[in-house]
Amino acid sequence: MPVTLSRATLIEVAKLAGTSKTSVSRFFGPERERLTPKLQTRIAEAADTLGYQPNLMARGLKGGGSRLLGMLVADIRNPFSVAVVHGVEQAARAHGYSLIVCNTDNDPEQEQQHLRLLTAYQVEGLIINAAGQPEAQLQAIMRSGVPLVLLDRDIRQLDANVIGLDNALAIDMALEHLVQQGYRSILYVSESPAYASARQERLQRFTQQAATLGVKGQTLILSNLAAHAPTLKAFAKHSVSGPGAVLCANGNVTLAMTRRFQKLGIAIGPTGLMGIDELEWCELITPGITTLAQPTDDISHAAVSYLLNQLNGSAQASPLSYRHAPRLQVRGSTTFKHDPKHV
Amino acid sequence: MPVTLSRATLIEVAKLAGTSKTSVSRFFGPERERLTPKLQTRIAEAADTLGYQPNLMARGLKGGGSRLLGMLVADIRNPFSVAVVHGVEQAARAHGYSLIVCNTDNDPEQEQQHLRLLTAYQVEGLIINAAGQPEAQLQAIMRSGVPLVLLDRDIRQLDANVIGLDNALAIDMALEHLVQQGYRSILYVSESPAYASARQERLQRFTQQAATLGVKGQTLILSNLAAHAPTLKAFAKHSVSGPGAVLCANGNVTLAMTRRFQKLGIAIGPTGLMGIDELEWCELITPGITTLAQPTDDISHAAVSYLLNQLNGSAQASPLSYRHAPRLQVRGSTTFKHDPKHV
DNA sequence: AACAACAATGGGAACGTTCCCAATCTTTTT
DNA sequence: AAAAAGATTGGGAACGTTCCCATTGTTGTT
Known part of the structure; x- marks a missing residue:
């Protein structure tokens, strides 16, 4: 002792x-x-x-390296972020690294501050879920030899790998499922895609594929919930005469739309509801919300593996999958008829 | 550039x-x-x-201190943990500190490892949501002069402050509400209280107060969900003839019980359902689940303030509140009659 | 026996920064 | 004018560890 x-x-x-x-x-x-x-x-x-x-401070100074990996998340309260942080931290620890997580609250200013701080602590690798466009800072970091991988969101003008969901495939799978279920009109709802390449990719793919599949595609960008009730009401009314479904771009939107459906008394199923990303409560909402689950474990592992490969100078150690396929979880929200006894 | x-x-x-x-x-x-x-x-x-x-490694070595605070959480995927981490990180940053979060997955072995690591990085203060009973390690840390505060869970044999919810008050408020709503029989459901003092406090208070209030109190410790369906079914059946409610000890239990209610076809309301801690989906479950929301911002702020006071040698700078009152959020799950149109 | 190779141990310098005290210049006071 | 005080700047040592190369002892080979 x-x-x-x-x-x-x-x-x-x-x-x-x-x-x-x-x-x-x-x-x-x-x-x-x-x-x-x-x-x-x-x-x-x-x-x-x-x-x-x-004293790892002294060790890091002379020769041992910091054994720290840094991770920036745009929103720690997003369940996707939590799941990935959890996976990354476990993978990092398994290789003798510790993870410093910095939350930017989708604020580019905080992002810059945190990046400065992470470099000041001599982190050996970085996983970046970007809030803004910090490409200048990130380029300097990469030039100084620190391996870096982007998570979910690409940054234009930065030659770095992005690891995340296969957005095109996710949209394809969602549309295929909804069409198969009989929906002929789809309202795609997203948070602002500005600066968020994953959102842009999903939106673009939706627009393109809806046209290709011959379904009527509409998009709605969330900025103020109260302002969008008329759009959703009109959509639901229309969908009663011709089947329509709402496709939510991420978990935040799924939550918001579920609230809207309930507030506006829109029946889930007759008007379909489907979300990208699985949330623990989706099965609890009557009649169960259909989702596309993101493979967060795979994503976490791929990110850490990439960094470690770069650090070990073994760039070809194992081929990495950067775009990961979602898993379709069908529930009652994408079915017209459902047992109404579950109340 | x-x-x-x-x-x-x-x-x-x-x-x-x-x-x-x-x-x-x-x-x-x-x-x-x-x-x-x-x-x-x-x-x-x-x-x-x-x-x-x-280079903050060099700075930490000679004289600047690490400007790091360490935080151990027992389960990063628990929404309560996420909310507190978020609050702590913001409060720390406002005072020029960075936070290293280590997730122990309720594993005492990981906890010991992480504690060693945090001390190796010369963290200036620690916030500990304990998974086990690491009192020997924590005592050594305190003796070395590092301020430390416990979050939510007390550790016997460690003379340290605990900051968290006022557990007794939470149980009192829950029982008062349920009695007021007419329930005369309460089933208190908890995860294992071993090593988790908050759980023990809540359980003990429940047992004591149920007797004092003259309601029939039963307790159920969750270990295997499948094994508890008979108990819940029997309770619900009994409650139809004499009103009863299920009180969930934390968010994990609320989620599990909500699932059980739905799987077993138990009507929420006729059999009441109430949870300690607010979850984003509680309002979405028909008819809305009544909760006691934890004041995570207050808790986060109090924890950081305590550490900073200790670091600044101003032990009496401001009186701190260690036990924070919950906020009652009433919804339909604790009412016998509710509008069945929300489906 | 002599030499080479290996095992085991150790002192000094380096890492990048802060701190302490000294030195020099400028301004104010007597 | 001389002395004191204040402003500004700087060199060397320290912080706790790792690394490099040197030293000593032991074992194996010729």
């Missing part, structure tokens, strides 16, 4: 163990097996007695 | 600016105003030219 009041240093451990600081450094580094068992024991006991814990 | 490929040092900036390293250090520290405007300009330009960013 540690008995001291202050933080012991490697020098103090060396003195107590009757050896040199180099040997103690070897004991706590990758060269422990170069020490005799006797010396190892003496050092272990001294360190335990003093409650010694290596 | 930065033009170099490697990380510039303070020495290089000094050379380019034609001044000393001490002046450059002053420029990037709290003594900038001690430099003449001319010198400040020269340094700013040199730093910009070189893309200089202070």
